[in-house]
Amino acid sequence: MSTVILSPPLVSETTTEPRWVQRTLIAVALAFLTLFLFVPLLAVFAEALKKGLGVYWAALVEPDARAAIQLTFLAAAVAVPFNLVFGVAAAWAIAKFEFRGKSVLTTLIDLPFAVSPVIAGLVYVLVFGAHGWFGPWLAEHDLKVIFAVPGIVLATVFVTFPFIARELIPLMQAQGTEEEEAAIVLGASGWQMFWRVTLPNIKWGLLYGVILCTARAMGEFGAVSVVSGHIRGLTNTLPLHVEILYNEYNFAAAFACASVLTLLALVMLAVKTFIEWQTRHPHPAAPPAATAAGDTPGRAVGDPA
């Protein structure tokens, strides 16, 4: 447990702190992280396995839980590709061209981050709900959006809207337009240029955005809760299923389902860390709204789920 000083020995005398100060600061920082981060993480698994593996497994394979897992994956599987196409289109226009109102557009893309998830659900209730703009029309045609799967997907799309775009915009801005221009001048078609030049250049940033978007899509609670209607086996995502079980005092089952979401979150973190090492950006994880002037390209967004 020896503490090593990072700066070169000659410098260290004047620009670092005494050993005891270092150790105290490390201890306080780790104590804080333990209390607020590591112990809650452990608690999920401890509570999930409290009543044994049998109860744990039963909670995961019962039909309502399986339906919730499927719906969670479905919502993510629709929301992520939609926001992926938008992210690439928006980043292409913003990063490679000059036009008026560009900074306004960039700010508008961030809007969903500033909106409470509950309000994200509410806005779709006002548009598609029974008393909403399209409510009567939808009822006439026997279509259901709110309290049905389409509403859940829409709410998920809204809360994960900015992730991929904000990841790609600074990255593509930093890469400039020379390579693409060369491809076009040499006779490549638009699609050839995109698949052979642009996409290989942005692949890590794209994957990074997809990871953040997927993590949030699978974990969204507030927005989905408003539009879901909480019908077991039909419109319950896994986070909503956790809530129902918890409110029924079925803690072991609630934490069992929570542990699945936690494992998925840890997988996302592992992939994210791997991408950061690949791209050799020491800290590609800056929080949302971090694309303004002076920001390092490739730095990423991470909004909590």
Add this chain to the structure above:
Amino acid sequence: MAGTGARYVLPGFRLALGYALLYLGLIVLIPLAATFLKAFTLSWDAFWAAVASPRVLATYRLTFGAALLGAVINAVFGLLVAWVLVRYAFPGKRLVDALVDLPFALPTAVAGIALTALYAGNGWIGQYLPFKVAFTPLGVVVALTFIGLPFVVRTVQPVLEDLEHDVEEAAAVLGASRWQTFRRVIFPALAPALLTGFTMAFARAVGEYGSVIFIAGNVPMVSEITPLIIISKLEQYDYAGATAVAVVMLVLSFALLLLINLLQWWSGRRRIAA
């Protein structure tokens, strides 16, 4: 005028911008506009009654107060964690660094039930505390501290890494103590990033719902947050009332977003100037 040149060479500008605007309009702007239009259907008195009843006012106090307290805790400890991760070496540092982002990846409902289990009267942590945390306003602060934890760390960390050692050496050579160097040289360089991270954590905490409702206990006038008021008005089919409260929150959130953008612009200028 490199941009003008690129416009003529590179394809797809109209298609990409057109699609992006259409999608932004359909998914975000039109639904948000619907919210404001719905709020305008209320008379001023009805609007005021919905957004300024004593029970709703109590939720503003708790939501903004707890979010502010959580952001202050995160500013202090986030700066410390960023400092320790950048400046010192210790075993398991890379793992700790990766796990700092956990609150971004963990579903809020999971965070909510885990924190409640820990801080309840019989929980791992709660049983050793002389005061109640879960089901009190203090529980709200704990949840909001958790979800805002990565913001300050991740905004301060890159700035701290870019900071040149030579200014610190110069300060030391000129006779400054280590504490004086930190206070007069290092801290001013970190301040814009710290403020940005603080504001982001605050803005995120104000809208948070999932992690809070489990630990708060949701007692009216005591531990009820504003997003929960919107939900309960919706459950009573009071769409206009829910929308009115939502509009108040939206206006405050947009003001915060504007502030964050201004801070980032300022922070970016500071970094370029440095």
